[in-house]
Amino acid sequence: MSSSKRPSKLFRNLNAKVASVPMILTALVVFVGGTAWTVLYSFTNSKLLPRLNFVGLDQYHRLWSTSRWLVSIENLLIYGAISLVFSLIIGFLLAALLDQKIRFEDTFRTIFLYPFALSFIVTGLVWQWLLNPDFGVQRVVRDLGWTSFSFDPLYNSSIVIYGISIAALWQGTGLVMCLMLAGLRGIDEDIWKAARVDGIPMWKTYLFIVIPMMRPVFITTLVIIAAGIVKVYDLVVAQTSGGPGIASEVPAKYVYDYMFFAQNLGQGFAASTMMLLSVVIVIVPWAYLEFGGKKRG
Amino acid sequence: MRYKFLTAAFAATVALNFAGPAAATDLEVTHWWTSGGEAAAVAELAKAFDATGNHWVDGAIAGSGGTARPIMISRITGGDPMGATQFNHGRQAEELVQAGLMRDLTDIATKDKWTEIVRPKSLLDSCTIDGKIYCVPVNIHSWQWLWLSNEAFQKAGLPVPKDWNEYVKDAPALEKAGIIPLAMGGQPWQASGAFDVLMAATGGTDTFLKVYKDKDAKFAAGPEIAKVFKAADDARKMAKNTNVQDWNQATNLVITGKAAGQIMGDWAQGEFQVAGKTAGKDYTCLPGLGLNEVIATGGDAFYFPLLKDEAKSKAQVVLAETLLDPKTQVAFNLKKGSLPVRGDVDLNTANDCMKKGLAILAKGAVMPWTDQLLSQDTQKQKEDLFSEFFAKPDMTLEEAQKRFADIIASAD
Numbered sequence: 001m002s003s004s005k006r007p008s009k010l011f012r013n014l015n016a017k018v019a020s021v022p023m024i025l026t027a028l029v030v031f032v033g034g035t036a037w038t039v040l041y042s043f044t045n046s047k048l049l050p051r052l053n054f055v056g057l058d059q060y061h062r063l064w065s066t067s068r069w070l071v072s073i074e075n076l077l078i079y080g081a082i083s084l085v086f087s088l089i090i091g092f093l094l095a096a097l098l099d100q101k102i103r104f105e106d107t108f109r110t111i112f113l114y115p116f117a118l119s120f121i122v123t124g125l126v127w128q129w130l131l132n133p134d135f136g137v138q139r140v141v142r143d144l145g146w147t148s149f150s151f152d153p154l155y156n157s158s159i160v161i162y163g164i165s166i167a168a169l170w171q172g173t174g175l176v177m178c179l180m181l182a183g184l185r186g187i188d189e190d191i192w193k194a195a196r197v198d199g200i201p202m203w204k205t206y207l208f209i210v211i212p213m214m215r216p217v218f219i220t221t222l223v224i225i226a227a228g229i230v231k232v233y234d235l236v237v238a239q240t241s242g243g244p245g246i247a248s249e250v251p252a253k254y255v256y257d258y259m260f261f262a263q264n265l266g267q268g269f270a271a272s273t274m275m276l277l278s279v280v281i282v283i284v285p286w287a288y289l290e291f292g293g294k295k296r297g
Numbered sequence: 298m299r300y301k302f303l304t305a306a307f308a309a310t311v312a313l314n315f316a317g318p319a320a321a322t323d324l325e326v327t328h329w330w331t332s333g334g335e336a337a338a339v340a341e342l343a344k345a346f347d348a349t350g351n352h353w354v355d356g357a358i359a360g361s362g363g364t365a366r367p368i369m370i371s372r373i374t375g376g377d378p379m380g381a382t383q384f385n386h387g388r389q390a391e392e393l394v395q396a397g398l399m400r401d402l403t404d405i406a407t408k409d410k411w412t413e414i415v416r417p418k419s420l421l422d423s424c425t426i427d428g429k430i431y432c433v434p435v436n437i438h439s440w441q442w443l444w445l446s447n448e449a450f451q452k453a454g455l456p457v458p459k460d461w462n463e464y465v466k467d468a469p470a471l472e473k474a475g476i477i478p479l480a481m482g483g484q485p486w487q488a489s490g491a492f493d494v495l496m497a498a499t500g501g502t503d504t505f506l507k508v509y510k511d512k513d514a515k516f517a518a519g520p521e522i523a524k525v526f527k528a529a530d531d532a533r534k535m536a537k538n539t540n541v542q543d544w545n546q547a548t549n550l551v552i553t554g555k556a557a558g559q560i561m562g563d564w565a566q567g568e569f570q571v572a573g574k575t576a577g578k579d580y581t582c583l584p585g586l587g588l589n590e591v592i593a594t595g596g597d598a599f600y601f602p603l604l605k606d607e608a609k610s611k612a613q614v615v616l617a618e619t620l621l622d623p624k625t626q627v628a629f630n631l632k633k634g635s636l637p638v639r640g641d642v643d644l645n646t647a648n649d650c651m652k653k654g655l656a657i658l659a660k661g662a663v664m665p666w667t668d669q670l671l672s673q674d675t676q677k678q679k680e681d682l683f684s685e686f687f688a689k690p691d692m693t694l695e696e697a698q699k700r701f702a703d704i705i706a707s708a709d
Contacts, residue, residue, distance in 0.1 A: 048392035049374065068681045155540060157689055243483050245688025246681055260367030262677030
């Protein structure tokens with residue numbers, strides 16, 4: 001045996017490993033442990049306090065026959081589709097426009113990004129006032145002379161979720177724009193020059209050359225937007241608190257209301273497990289495609 | 298000079314800090330009484346408790362019981378209990394008691410003979426779990442009142458109605474005069490409470506008990522309850538133009554004559570009082586909507602979490618006794634607009650509406666309320682249903698009743 005035996009693999013980079021122990025523990029105990037605990041108790045009939053009294057799938061059965069939950073899911077889908085599509089399109093357009101070497105770019109960037117500095121609660125309150133028929137947009141237009149003008153999305157059950165989406169877009173597009181702008185700046189000048197030499201029109205360059213090259217930026221943006229969609233709660237609370245009636249309820253609010261107002265932990269856990277499941281269904285195939293096939297480093 | 302003054306001030310603070318804990322015990326009391334009338338009432342409780350040499354630390358939580366209760370419960374279950382807390386007596390704190398987190402008050406109750414002074418007896422029954430008493434009822438609140446603005450009816454050229462049926466007939470004329478016939482805020486509990494009131498008034502006490510006490514789902518799907526839904530439909534049409542959320546904003550519409558009436562518990566009375574309105578002259582109240590003059594004995598009670606701190610535990614006893622003291626009862630309930638829990642207090646200064654309530658109470662025409670009969674879970678499902686029902690004009694009565702019967706079938 002030589003004295004210069006290679007140290008065990010376990011002890012390589014020991015400092016780094018020790019340093020990451022707290023984070024590993026947090027991830028395991030808080031995230032994985034908490035998730036497992038929640039899923040486990042979603043099969044019980046826990047009321048105000050958690051109890052291990054299993055009732056099988058009863059909570060899920062009740063969940064999927066509750067109209068409020070179904071309305072919540074439908075709202076989440078509409079809200080999700082709108083914020084995903086529009087914040088990507090508007091964000092990219094704004095970024096592309098800012099990228100035209102315009103004057104006062106910094107000023108515009110600040111203006112567009114500013115809403116993102118506000119919390120959802122503040123955003124919600126501001127838009128609640130703007131969309132209130134008695135002193136918001138409707139009132140202003142009526143005062144200008146169009147007395148039959150009507151615009152009250154937050155008080156109309158069938159379109160209330162769109163009213164909420166407007167506020168979300170106003171708040172979130174700035175960030176998407178910044179991410180996109182960073183992506184655009186990462187594209188080599190030479191590519192633009194080459195495209196110009198070949199006489200490719202600008203819109204085609206964007207669509208067929210630049211956007212495919214920005215794939216990583218799009219994926220990052222997608223993940224950020226998607227996470228924001230699933231957890232939407234405070235915006236709804238500030239704007240409508242789920243009303244009129246239950247027309248603008250969202251899943252996260254159902255979870256909170258049933259866990260704390262209704263003192264029915266089991267039902268709340270079942271709902272949050274369903275939320276987790278929906279995220280998993282979206283994330284797993286994507287993660288597989290992204291990281292699965294090829295081995296890195 | 299200035300320096301000296303500062304030193305003196307500093308010394309004074311130090312002295313005060315020293316005097317504090319020795320003379321008085323701070324007891325934090327959480328509650329959700331934050332509207333004008335409610336805050337005035339709770340100040341009376343604080344004053345009475347401070348007079349005993351202790352100190353009431355006010356822990357008001359804004360946003361009505363629905364918001365406040367989760368906060369209170371998580372503080373108690375999370376190991377940071379307050380000195381005392383409000384709940385509606387009945388089943389809201391049931392599990393906290395079963396988990397052994399609340400203090401058993403039976404000794405104090407026997408010593409002070411609560412069973413003899415608290416009236417009606419059902420109040421103390423709602424505080425009793427497994428033969429032990431866990432809460433101090435402080436008032437009787439009943440939901441079944443219709444508040445009418447005399448001014449609004451005058452403006453529409455109508456006499457003030459005597460009961461719900463007359464009121465419904467007046468609705469078109471009120472609307473023509475630009476008045477909202479019925480004010481109803483958007484908070485879910487208001488919708489669900491109004492429906493319960495309509496059931497007790499138009500269906501009668503037996504119907505109410507059959508649904509909520511016996512939880513007879515077949516009956517809830519039957520023709521008796523269909524009639525109640527018909528009345529709720531009237532209410533839905535009358536209330537369609539109210540664009541407010543909170544109950545006191547809705548009450549304010551009635552106070553200012555913008556709306557003709559509101560179905561709301563007797564806590565609305567405090568708001569009329571703060572606004573300087575006189576019962577009988579500016580506004581009219583109809584217990585049981587003028588149809589069924591029975592009042593429910595819901596209300597507020599204080600629960601005392603089990604504490605380790607000896608001094609605070611002693612202060613809890615003092616607070617419990619203060620709450621039932623005749624003088625406190627009168628002062629508190631006059632401001633709150635609710636009825637006192639003891640029959641032997643003098644309420645000469647009570648106004649018209651409270652006297653009506655007291656007379657009904659003296660007759661013994663009382664019934665339990667949903668807080669006592671249903672779990673929070675069932676209550677929440679009911680709230681979801683009725684907030685949807687009242688906000689959605691195209692929801693049919695049959696559909697709503699079917700879902701109502703489903704809730705009753707699974708109720709606990």
